[in-house]
Amino acid sequence: MIHMAETKVNESEKPRIGVFVCSCGSNIGGFVDVPSVADYAKTLPDVVYATQNMYTCAEDGLSNIREAIRKHNLNRVIVASCTPRTHAPLFQATCESAGLNKYLFTFVNIREHCSWVHMKEKDLATKKSKDLIRMGVARARLLKPQEEAKVEVEPVGLVIGGGVSGMTAAASLADMGFPVHLVEREGDLGGFVKILNNLYVTEKSAAETIKPLIEKVTAHKNITLHLNSSVKSVEGFIGNYEVGIAPKGGEEKKYKVGTIVVATGALEFVPEGLYGYNQYPNVVTLTEFEILCRKKTLPKLKSVAFIQCVGSRGQKMSYCSRICCNVAIKNAINIADNYEDMLGVMEKQGTLVDKIPVEKKATEEILERRRRRRGRGTEGEGDAEEVKLGPSEKIEVTVFNRDVMAYGVEHELTYNKAREKRVKFNRYTLDHLPKVFMEDNQLKVTYFHETLKLERTMPVDMVVLSTPLVAQPDAGDLSKMLKVPLGQEGFFLEAHVKLRPVDFATDGIYVAGTCKGPADITEAVTQGAAAASRAATPMAKGYVQAEALSSVVDETKCTGCGTCIEVCPYGALRKNEKGIAEVIVAACKGCGCCGATCPEGAITMTNYTDAQLLAEAKAALQEEV
Amino acid sequence: MAEASQAQWEPKIIGFLCNWCSYAGADLCGVSRYQYPTNVRAVRVMCSTRISPHLVLDILKAGADGVLLGGCHIGDCHYISGNYYTEKRVRLMKRLLEESGVEPERLRLEWVSASEGEKFSKIVTDFTEQVRKLGPSKVKKDEKLRSRVAAADDASETFRLKALVGRELNLVNKGNVYNNKLDPAELDRIIDSATEEEFERSLILELSMSKPRSVKELGEIMEVPTDKVLRHIVALRQKNMIAMEHPEGFTPTYKTIVIGGEQ
Numbered sequence: 001m002i003h004m005a006e007t008k009v010n011e012s013e014k015p016r017i018g019v020f021v022c023s024c025g026s027n028i029g030g031f032v033d034v035p036s037v038a039d040y041a042k043t044l045p046d047v048v049y050a051t052q053n054m055y056t057c058a059e060d061g062l063s064n065i066r067e068a069i070r071k072h073n074l075n076r077v078i079v080a081s082c083t084p085r086t087h088a089p090l091f092q093a094t095c096e097s098a099g100l101n102k103y104l105f106t107f108v109n110i111r112e113h114c115s116w117v118h119m120k121e122k123d124l125a126t127k128k129s130k131d132l133i134r135m136g137v138a139r140a141r142l143l144k145p146q147e148e149a150k151v152e153v154e155p156v157g158l159v160i161g162g163g164v165s166g167m168t169a170a171a172s173l174a175d176m177g178f179p180v181h182l183v184e185r186e187g188d189l190g191g192f193v194k195i196l197n198n199l200y201v202t203e204k205s206a207a208e209t210i211k212p213l214i215e216k217v218t219a220h221k222n223i224t225l226h227l228n229s230s231v232k233s234v235e236g237f238i239g240n241y242e243v244g245i246a247p248k249g250g251e252e253k254k255y256k257v258g259t260i261v262v263a264t265g266a267l268e269f270v271p272e273g274l275y276g277y278n279q280y281p282n283v284v285t286l287t288e289f290e291i292l293c294r295k296k297t298l299p300k301l302k303s304v305a306f307i308q309c310v311g312s313r314g315q316k317m318s319y320c321s322r323i324c325c326n327v328a329i330k331n332a333i334n335i336a337d338n339y340e341d342m343l344g345v346m347e348k349q350g351t352l353v354d355k356i357p358v359e360k361k362a363t364e365e366i367l368e369r370r371r372r373r374r375g376r377g378t379e380g381e382g383d384a385e386e387v388k389l390g391p392s393e394k395i396e397v398t399v400f401n402r403d404v405m406a407y408g409v410e411h412e413l414t415y416n417k418a419r420e421k422r423v424k425f426n427r428y429t430l431d432h433l434p435k436v437f438m439e440d441n442q443l444k445v446t447y448f449h450e451t452l453k454l455e456r457t458m459p460v461d462m463v464v465l466s467t468p469l470v471a472q473p474d475a476g477d478l479s480k481m482l483k484v485p486l487g488q489e490g491f492f493l494e495a496h497v498k499l500r501p502v503d504f505a506t507d508g509i510y511v512a513g514t515c516k517g518p519a520d521i522t523e524a525v526t527q528g529a530a531a532a533s534r535a536a537t538p539m540a541k542g543y544v545q546a547e548a549l550s551s552v553v554d555e556t557k558c559t560g561c562g563t564c565i566e567v568c569p570y571g572a573l574r575k576n577e578k579g580i581a582e583v584i585v586a587a588c589k590g591c592g593c594c595g596a597t598c599p600e601g602a603i604t605m606t607n608y609t610d611a612q613l614l615a616e617a618k619a620a621l622q623e624e625v
Numbered sequence: 626m627a628e629a630s631q632a633q634w635e636p637k638i639i640g641f642l643c644n645w646c647s648y649a650g651a652d653l654c655g656v657s658r659y660q661y662p663t664n665v666r667a668v669r670v671m672c673s674t675r676i677s678p679h680l681v682l683d684i685l686k687a688g689a690d691g692v693l694l695g696g697c698h699i700g701d702c703h704y705i706s707g708n709y710y711t712e713k714r715v716r717l718m719k720r721l722l723e724e725s726g727v728e729p730e731r732l733r734l735e736w737v738s739a740s741e742g743e744k745f746s747k748i749v750t751d752f753t754e755q756v757r758k759l760g761p762s763k764v765k766k767d768e769k770l771r772s773r774v775a776a777a778d779d780a781s782e783t784f785r786l787k788a789l790v791g792r793e794l795n796l797v798n799k800g801n802v803y804n805n806k807l808d809p810a811e812l813d814r815i816i817d818s819a820t821e822e823e824f825e826r827s828l829i830l831e832l833s834m835s836k837p838r839s840v841k842e843l844g845e846i847m848e849v850p851t852d853k854v855l856r857h858i859v860a861l862r863q864k865n866m867i868a869m870e871h872p873e874g875f876t877p878t879y880k881t882i883v884i885g886g887e888q
Contacts, residue, residue, distance in 0.1 A: 083652045085649060109652075109667075111655060112651065112653075112654070112655030113667055114663075116658055117654060117655050117658070117661055118663050119660060120660065121663060125663060127663070128663045128666070135668070485701075487700075487701075505703055505705075563787075563792060566791070566795050567791055569704055569705040569706045569707070570705075589704060590671050591671055591672035591674055591704035591707050592670065592672055592674055592675030592707075593675070593704065593707050593710055596675055596676060596677035596714065597677075597710070597791035598787070599785075599791065605675065608670060608671065608675060610679065610680060613670065613675075613680055614683055616668050617639045617641075617684050617689075618687050620637065620639055620666035620689075621688055621689055
């Protein structure tokens with residue numbers, strides 16, 4: 001395609017509007033009288049050309065637009081077809097290729113908003129299509145060509161969070177040759193994973209698994225590590241952030257970075273008051289159980305019960321934590337493997353387990369963790385007995401679950417393997433939650449057997465509660481600092497759930513790992529690498545072009561009251577040396593909040609001015625001529 | 626004749642839909658083929674926060690029978706916090722409509738996400754029926770009502786109301802320059818009384834635009850006690866927005882000062 005240089009449209013030049021009405025096969029043509037709509041468009045003010053196409057988005061439709069721009073000297077183009085949300089970029093590019101500034105293009109939606117929702121009222125749908133085009137013409141007449149601002153990008157990255165996703169992002173960016181600042185608030189790298197036992201599907205220890213990544217990040221010449229540090233302030237916009245990083249209790253130092261990756265991770269939900277947690281010593285969370293396994297300090301056990309979805313899926317949190325089924329299955333296999341020879345024997349004996357003394361005290365490791373979490377002292381806690389797992393012990397493993405989410409290839413195989421090892425999977429429903437209690441010095445679980453439709457009680461030696469990953473309690477502080485949103489559950493919210501999973505809506509800031517929702521390590525790595533690649537794009541290019549969709553301050557009207565600065569969610573306004581408001585075009589996303597707020601009416605939005613919006617709306621009130 | 630046109634009458638409703646949620650929801654509604662009445666004409670804006678009271682009031686002044694505003698659900702705004710401001714502004718718009726005598730039910734704010742196609746069709750169907758029950762807008766025929774809507778529009782553009790409503794969220798959530806957080810109910814009361822005052826002052830200016838009026842006359846037209854009208858006149862004279870004409874007999878009259886010869 002030959003690209004023509006942009007023909008400058010003089011703002012005083014009279015509008016010459018071309019209208020292209022699309023039939024979209026029968027999608028529009030079947031429910032709207034397209035020829036009469038195109039004829040009607042010709043009668044509207046400043047319309048010098050109007051036509052209909054079978055498919056305007058097909059190559060002949062597009063070349064029709066390019067030809068008409070040249071032949072009829074069009075300086076405004078209107079396409080009446082589907083939705084701008086999908087097709088505006090295509091038609092804008094077509095206008096540009098014919099030398100017309102893309103901001104002089106207007107989209108009129110007569111498919112999603114008309115033919116498809118008024119399929120039984122052809123006359124009224126045709127009338128509405130004419131009205132919509134009249135509105136589009138009213139808007140197009142007032143459009144102005146816009147220039148996109150070029151902003152330079154500092155080729156330095158910042159990654160917040162030294163867990164798996166953060167380390168992956170930092171290492172990827174560093175490998176691409178960009179200097180990276182990696183900020184981790186704890187004293188060592190590895191995040192949540194470093195305390196775990198092994199990672200499911202593999203049998204290797206978690207620490208061993210991530211060791212090469214930690215070594216790589218620590219040794220990489222392009223990575224500056226900021227351990228025991230946190231981000232204290234963020235100013236600026238894509239390509240030009242100034243970030244304040246401070247070590248614990250130390251002085252804040254400013255760094256200039258171009259892009260930011262947020263990978264602050266998540267925490268395990270603490271099931272206070274649920275299923276005897278903190279009431280009975282041998283009721284632990286999944287992570288606490290992992291630590292016991294890793295340190296080989298499990299108490300003597302004959303029967304272990306896992307309870308899934310504790311606090312998730314409607315019990316406290318609404319969501320599914322995604323990883324716990326597979327983590328529980330992994331742990332079930334881990335203990336079953338150690339007792340493999342003995343499994344099933346108990347069933348043959350007809351009783352579940354012999355009475356064995358229950359450990360009254362949680363192990364020191366667990367108590368220490370709980371203390372740290374609650375900031376309490378150590379009074380009255382005794383030493384725990386260390387018992388090594390031995391192959392001679394008998395053990396029975398039961399997983400109480402609502403459904404087992406062993407998605408994908410590997411997990412389903414692991415699930416089957418657990419079943420082969422005689423791990424029991426008992427389903428429960430929200431109407432019949434399992435109950436954990438202590439009776440005669442024995443921990444017991446009462447549950448409703450869904451198949452037998454009977455309530456059963458079984459003695460257990462340990463209950464492991466699978467609780468969800470929850471958002472960091474201070475995620476809100478970072479979200480405010482970065483001006484990026486959190487979702488309802490407190491996790492960071494990406495720009496688009498399907499198409500932009502590691503971008504924020506704010507340019508220049510990206511997200512990876514469990515800070516945007518529960519994820520396993522594979523996913524954390526994928527997201528870390530993806531976020532790095534997204535962050536590298538503007539840095540490699542060296543500049544970004546800001547869409548000409550921003551607010552404009554009329555210096556003669558602004559009184560410097562600062563209300564716009566208060567309401568802007570992006571910090572895109574500031575006071576200049578004259579004390580009046582000034583727009584940072586690269587940071588402005590064009591929402592229009594400042595424009596609607598400005599007490600002096602000094603702020604307008606490019607191509608969403610009051611005059612344009614009112615002309616468009618009022619055109620709807622006119623009668624069809 | 627009147628009845629015939631009544632039968633022909635179809636509500637004219639303008640919809641302002643935000644690009645990311647409600648416009649996308651309307652798109653999904655189309656893709657899913659949920660049918661709804663043809664009365665709404667949608668104008669796309671990037672965010673519902675773009676909709677200043679002036680836009681809505683001006684369109685109602687121009688004769689629209691109803692205005693539908695669509696935004697993202699609270700907490701889901703594509704621009705983080707835009708719809709919080711929309712909510713506050715809609716409250717102001719409804720208060721001003723009450724003052725003006727236009728049914729506040731002609732304005733509706735709805736949150737429609739990009740996945741709520743069916744909800745969009747239900748809202749349009751329901752709102753069209755609501756507006757149909759209210760009947761055609763009386764603004765075009767009723768000159769008195771028109772001047773009141775014009776006054777509501779002017780009031781919405783005053784520095785005081787714009788600054789109050791614009792700063793409302795910060796005053797409540799972050800505090801003022803003295804770090805005092807304001808009680809939301811108290812602030813609503815302040816805004817309500819400011820709304821009433823600014824509306825009445827704008828109405829005085831509107832009514833005294835074409836001809837000079839006496840306090841008594843204004844009080845009668847506005848149905849506001851004369852002492853209150855007089856206090857407004859004093860305030861407006863201090864701001865140089867109204868001037869006393871030569872009194873006829875013992876009754877002074879006032880005329881709006883028009884700057885720059887507009888109108």
